[in-house]
Amino acid sequence: MEAQDIMWDFILLVLRAAIPAGTPLLFGTLGEVTAERSGVLNLGVEGMMIVGAVTAFGVTHSTGNIWLGVAAAALVGGLLALVHAFASITLRVNQVVSGLALTMLGLGLSGLVGKRYIGMPPRTRFAPLAVPGLSDLPIIGPLFFRYDPLVYLAIVLVPVLWFIMYKTRWGITLRSVGESPATADALGVNVFRVRYLAVFFGGLMAGVGGAYLSVVYTTAWIEGMTAGAGWIVIALTIFAMWDPLRALLGAYLFGGVRVLQYRLQPLGISPNLLNMLPFIFTILVLLISAGEAMRKRIGAPAALMQPYMREER
Amino acid sequence: MKGWLSLRLEKRLAVPRGLEYLTLALSLLLALAVIAVLFRALGVNPIVAYQRIFRGAFGSLYGLSETVVKAIPLMLVGVGLTIAFRARVYNIGAEGQLLVGAICATGLALARPNWPAWLLLPSMFAVGFIGGALWAMIPALLKARFRVDEVLSSLMMVYIASELVNYLVYGPWKGAKEMGFPYTDKFSPSAQLPRLLPTRIHYPTLILAVVLAVLAYILIQRTKWGFEIRVTGENPEAARYAGMNYLTTVLLVMLLSGGLAGLAGVGEVAGIHYRLRYPQGVSPGYGFTAIIVAWLARLNPLAVILTALLLGGLLVGGDAIQVALGLPVATMYIFNGVILLFVLGGEMLTRYQIRLEWRRKT
Numbered sequence: 001m002e003a004q005d006i007m008w009d010f011i012l013l014v015l016r017a018a019i020p021a022g023t024p025l026l027f028g029t030l031g032e033v034t035a036e037r038s039g040v041l042n043l044g045v046e047g048m049m050i051v052g053a054v055t056a057f058g059v060t061h062s063t064g065n066i067w068l069g070v071a072a073a074a075l076v077g078g079l080l081a082l083v084h085a086f087a088s089i090t091l092r093v094n095q096v097v098s099g100l101a102l103t104m105l106g107l108g109l110s111g112l113v114g115k116r117y118i119g120m121p122p123r124t125r126f127a128p129l130a131v132p133g134l135s136d137l138p139i140i141g142p143l144f145f146r147y148d149p150l151v152y153l154a155i156v157l158v159p160v161l162w163f164i165m166y167k168t169r170w171g172i173t174l175r176s177v178g179e180s181p182a183t184a185d186a187l188g189v190n191v192f193r194v195r196y197l198a199v200f201f202g203g204l205m206a207g208v209g210g211a212y213l214s215v216v217y218t219t220a221w222i223e224g225m226t227a228g229a230g231w232i233v234i235a236l237t238i239f240a241m242w243d244p245l246r247a248l249l250g251a252y253l254f255g256g257v258r259v260l261q262y263r264l265q266p267l268g269i270s271p272n273l274l275n276m277l278p279f280i281f282t283i284l285v286l287l288i289s290a291g292e293a294m295r296k297r298i299g300a301p302a303a304l305m306q307p308y309m310r311e312e313r
Numbered sequence: 314m315k316g317w318l319s320l321r322l323e324k325r326l327a328v329p330r331g332l333e334y335l336t337l338a339l340s341l342l343l344a345l346a347v348i349a350v351l352f353r354a355l356g357v358n359p360i361v362a363y364q365r366i367f368r369g370a371f372g373s374l375y376g377l378s379e380t381v382v383k384a385i386p387l388m389l390v391g392v393g394l395t396i397a398f399r400a401r402v403y404n405i406g407a408e409g410q411l412l413v414g415a416i417c418a419t420g421l422a423l424a425r426p427n428w429p430a431w432l433l434l435p436s437m438f439a440v441g442f443i444g445g446a447l448w449a450m451i452p453a454l455l456k457a458r459f460r461v462d463e464v465l466s467s468l469m470m471v472y473i474a475s476e477l478v479n480y481l482v483y484g485p486w487k488g489a490k491e492m493g494f495p496y497t498d499k500f501s502p503s504a505q506l507p508r509l510l511p512t513r514i515h516y517p518t519l520i521l522a523v524v525l526a527v528l529a530y531i532l533i534q535r536t537k538w539g540f541e542i543r544v545t546g547e548n549p550e551a552a553r554y555a556g557m558n559y560l561t562t563v564l565l566v567m568l569l570s571g572g573l574a575g576l577a578g579v580g581e582v583a584g585i586h587y588r589l590r591y592p593q594g595v596s597p598g599y600g601f602t603a604i605i606v607a608w609l610a611r612l613n614p615l616a617v618i619l620t621a622l623l624l625g626g627l628l629v630g631g632d633a634i635q636v637a638l639g640l641p642v643a644t645m646y647i648f649n650g651v652i653l654l655f656v657l658g659g660e661m662l663t664r665y666q667i668r669l670e671w672r673r674k675t
Contacts, residue, residue: 043464047650083654087654087657087658091657091658091661091662092665093654093657093658093660093661094657096403096464097604097608097653097657098654098657100405100604100653101649101650101651101653101654102650102654103650104601104646104649104650104653105646105647105649105650105651105654107643107646107650108643108644108645108646108647108648108649108650109351109355109647111641111642111644111646112355112357112640112641112643112644112647113355114641115639115640115641223641223643224643228472231465231468231469234465235465235469238462270480270484272476272477272479272480272484273476273480275472275476276472276473276476276477279469279470279472279473279476280469280473282465282469283451283455283461283466283469283470286455286461286462286465286466286469287455287459287461290455290459290460290461290462
């Protein structure tokens with residue numbers, strides 16, 4: 001084989017692996033984008049993801065049904081998000097600290113629940129779903145149309161969420177609550193209910209993202225297996241500038257960085273230094289999006305991190 | 314019957330002191346009750362667990378001394394965080410700054426093993442402070458200069474620092490006599506802090522922590538800098554209007570909190586392990602637990618001395634249930650999370666008066 005062919009194969013390999021690697025990040029980011037659009041920052045993503053991961057593994061293991069596992073993970077992620085919602089929306093606790101508390105709680109719970117699943121093999125896994133017709137196309141087929149069903153679900157969610165957010169009444173309501181809750185309130189919108197729902201949705205998505213890690217990507221429960229993915233999600237939300245379409249781009253880009261990290265290891269670079277890559281990359285992402293946000297003056301929802309008080313409008 | 318029950322909060326004009334302490338105590342008790350329910354649901358007998366935790370942490374001279382040992386890094390990091398949080402600069406990366414402090418001190422200890430203790434130990438503290446402060450400077454500069462959110466950038470620096478420790482102890486600094494363990498060689502005696510025998514309390518670090526807590530209190534309450542820090546935190550607009558330099562304040566509080574975390578790292582390698590180990594070996598998350606220490610203390614550096622002892626006890630108790638009941642280390646994070654949530658919630662409830670009301674659907 002010529003050097004060019006080897007290079008081309010390598011690129012295809014990385015691209016193909018980047019999509020599954022980026023999928024848990026995509027679920028998480030779509031959820032966080034929604035929550036932050038309503039004005040609530042939830043730093044508990046890491047905690048909700050890891051509890052989702054252990055729940056999905058446990059339920060899949062005991063029922064033999066992956067879909068049940070994923071659904072349970074979503075529900076548990078959503079319930080945890082409600083803790084943050086109550087603290088930050090109703091009690092107006094500082095969102096940064098409340099989210100951190102949620103992450104700690106999630107890490108603790110997952111460790112305690114997951115003890116019995118350590119080292120257990122998966123009972124079942126998803127068969128790759130080939131899209132009829134399209135999957136037989138050369139290059140594009142294997143690259144885009146032979147994944148597990150959750151990959152497609154994530155991809156489908158992107159335009160759906162984008163459409164809801166920008167083209168429907170719901171979307172306008174959601175964004176107005178994040179931009180100016182007092183105005184929304186004056187127009188008869190129940191600010192609190194919208195925020196609760198958005199944060200709950202964020203939790204559902206984080207739960208599914210965690211589930212993807214334990215029942216699809218790794219097919220095992222490993223303590224602390226999210227390993228910072230939840231934090232990367234929060235950075236990606238900023239990178240995506242609170243837009244579902246950009247979230248797709250960011251998540252796969254990051255998936256690519258994660259994959260590269262494994263692919264470069266055989267070249268003799270220290271694995272520890274390679275492990276730093278995603279985090280260095282995250283800081284770069286923060287820096288780039290901070291700069292752009294400043295330039296274009298488009299950025300965070302105006303009321304992000306501001307608790308709403310009805311009497312003080 | 315159309316409508317919903319709604320919880321309304323009304324701001325109190327003044328919060329009575331007694332109420333504040335009562336709420337704090339009640340919040341803690343409630344948090345412990347909720348954790349007990351969680352434990353029960355997950356198949357752990359909460360009464361047994363709590364007994365073990367209490368006896369492990371406070372039931373013996375050994376337990377008590379270990380509680381102090383764990384409180385030392387929590388105090389140092391916690392005091393630094395009170396300063397940062399006062400300015401509403403959310404330095405979440407103290408864990409990384411602690412590790413870098415440990416790295417710097419180890420570097421010096423390994424490079425200059427023959428320096429006398431009176432020179433080597435203070436130098437190790439100095440480079441540890443500088444290392445931690447510089448590590449914190451990266452997110453600080455990004456925030457001050459480019460408005461990059463410090464919560465995430467400082468946190469990312471934790472993961473980077475952690476991999477740096479791994480790289481060193483598995484790679485260039487791997488000890489010659491460590492039989493494959495990811496440790497550096499043992500420090501020379503002059504790089505080892507004296508202890509209050511027979512305990513592991515490395516008292517020079519303890520004294521340093523208490524002195525710094527007092528100094529931080531004076532800084533915040535009595536100096537012009539402290540005033541600027543408080544104003545920046547409470548009302549950044551007013552601070553800017555009054556001509557205070559926001560950039561300087563951010564850099565200053567990050568420098569101090571990072572430096573103090575670095576000192577905590579020095580204490581761990583020079584007072585406990587006498588070597589650099591893998592990251593979790595150096596710190597079981599002191600940098601994160603210290604966030605709770607600072608918040609429980611209501612951002613008062615003097616109160617940090619007490620809350621650090623409380624959380625230190627919880628860590629020692631955690632070790633005890635880990636051994637006795639076979640629970641994973643991460644279990645203790647449940648305590649951290651729930652306690653933090655309840656204390657914050659309780660604090661808000663003291664500031665507001667709760668009204669339950671029935672809202673009609675319009």
